[in-house]
Amino acid sequence: MTEQREQNAIGERYLLNFNTDDIPYEFYDVVIIGSGIAGVYTALSIPKTANVLIITKETIEINNSVLAQGGIAVSLDQHDSPELHFKDTIYAGAGLCNDTSVKVLVSEAAENIATLCLYGVNFDRDETRRLSLTREGAHSVNRIIHTGDATGKEVCDTLVSAVSDLENVTIKECTYAIDIITENNVAKGVLTTDAGAKQPKAYYAPVVVCASGGYGRLYTKTTNPEVATGDGAALAFRAGAELMDLEFVQFHPTVLFHPQNNSFLISEAVRGEGALLRNINGERFMPTYHDMAELAPRDIVSRAIFQEMQRTKAQHVYLDITHKDRDFLKRRFPTIFNKCLSYGIDMSK
Numbered sequence: 001m002t003e004q005r006e007q008n009a010i011g012e013r014y015l016l017n018f019n020t021d022d023i024p025y026e027f028y029d030v031v032i033i034g035s036g037i038a039g040v041y042t043a044l045s046i047p048k049t050a051n052v053l054i055i056t057k058e059t060i061e062i063n064n065s066v067l068a069q070g071g072i073a074v075s076l077d078q079h080d081s082p083e084l085h086f087k088d089t090i091y092a093g094a095g096l097c098n099d100t101s102v103k104v105l106v107s108e109a110a111e112n113i114a115t116l117c118l119y120g121v122n123f124d125r126d127e128t129r130r131l132s133l134t135r136e137g138a139h140s141v142n143r144i145i146h147t148g149d150a151t152g153k154e155v156c157d158t159l160v161s162a163v164s165d166l167e168n169v170t171i172k173e174c175t176y177a178i179d180i181i182t183e184n185n186v187a188k189g190v191l192t193t194d195a196g197a198k199q200p201k202a203y204y205a206p207v208v209v210c211a212s213g214g215y216g217r218l219y220t221k222t223t224n225p226e227v228a229t230g231d232g233a234a235l236a237f238r239a240g241a242e243l244m245d246l247e248f249v250q251f252h253p254t255v256l257f258h259p260q261n262n263s264f265l266i267s268e269a270v271r272g273e274g275a276l277l278r279n280i281n282g283e284r285f286m287p288t289y290h291d292m293a294e295l296a297p298r299d300i301v302s303r304a305i306f307q308e309m310q311r312t313k314a315q316h317v318y319l320d321i322t323h324k325d326r327d328f329l330k331r332r333f334p335t336i337f338n339k340c341l342s343y344g345i346d347m348s349k
């Protein structure tokens with residue numbers, strides 16, 4: 001902890017005034033803040049001899065993970081390798097990625113996907129029972145495994161069901177982490193509140209895992225649910241954790257543009273299956289921005305869409321997949337197809 005932070009610790013260390021002698025408490029071996037894929041997968045990975053608590057500020061299924069549509073990148077194809085996955089990722093990150101982190105991502109992906117399959121996650125498979133691989137932006141080969149267009153829901157439903165069966169894991173919903181309790185700069189537990197509580201409650205544990213997700217809700221336009229407000233990062237910071245790279249927030253290129261809904265993601269997998277971006281005049285524009293056209297890295301596609309909207313003085317562009325068969329679209333993208341149809345938009349027309 002820096003000198004400045006030590007000084008802050010005197011006056012501003014915690015959001016609430018509380019006395020640990022006066023508030024209710026429980027003891028665990030591990031407390032995990034967050035019930036997205038990070039929190040739940042961590043709980044499943046901890047030895048069953050440890051008493052684990054997951055706290056989550058809404059009901060268990062309200063998080064970003066459940067909303068993931070397109071799928072998960074993993075090098076499984078015979079023409080693919082962790083080295084190629086590494087190269088593509090470094091390119092997509094415009095040289096700003098941390099090499100060590102990317103190496104972990106690409107080299108440990110396959111074994112973790114195998115673990116998800118063992119838990120029973122039902123990814124789509126081809127006629128030979130191999131995992132189906134599709135293409136997404138900046139990947140030079142097909143390497144996205146998926147469950148239709150609702151991959152996150154399938155993964156979360158399966159993992160939540162598995163963790164709910166564990167006797168060593170307790171889940172407390174609608175329980176809001178306010179601060180990490182520290183003593184001599186060491187995490188000792190989590191100060192929480194829940195709906196209707198008259199006073200905070202402490203959950204003590206020698207290990208605290210902060211798996212509280214991102215902060216997309218800081219922006220007016222976002223696909224993130226209401227829980228993604230970044231308070232996990234803030235409480236970790238107050239406790240003395242060093243935060244890094246906070247400026248890197250991903251702007252996904254395509255969401256539905258409709259008066260009744262402008263936060264529904266249209267998965268990149270739609271472009272992976274051949275959808276073309278057209279401006280308000282019906283002209284395809286991505287080839288003039290990047291060699292990979294619609295499958296360029298996301299930041300490039302997002303900026304191109306923005307520029308094209310400014311250039312044509314329009315508030316939206318079109319994503320055109322009308323050249324694909326209607327039955328294929330219904331089968332491959334059932335969630336997106338039906339959501340669009342509920343607003344009177346038929347993806348095939």
Ligand SMILES: Cc1cc2nc3c(=O)[nH]c(=O)nc-3n(C[C@H](O)[C@H](O)[C@H](O)COP(=O)(O)OP(=O)(O)OC[C@H]3O[C@@H](n4cnc5c(N)ncnc54)[C@H](O)[C@@H]3O)c2cc1C
Pocket residue numbers: 033034035036037038039055056057058060062063064065066067068069070071072073151152175176177178211212213214223224225227228231232265
């Ligand atoms: C619409 C959409 C589509 C996406 N599609 C894909 C995709 O196809 N492929 C892909 O790889 N990634 C995708 N992503 C990104 C991916 O979903 C996230 O990177 C991932 O789910 C993050 O998981 P997480 O567990 O870290 O966070 P989350 O799933 O957001 O979970 C965070 C948890 O922390 C809890 N929490 C937060 N603050 C507190 C607090 N103070 N107290 C208690 N609990 C708290 C929340 O309630 C929540 O349960 C998508 C994201 C979105 C929004």
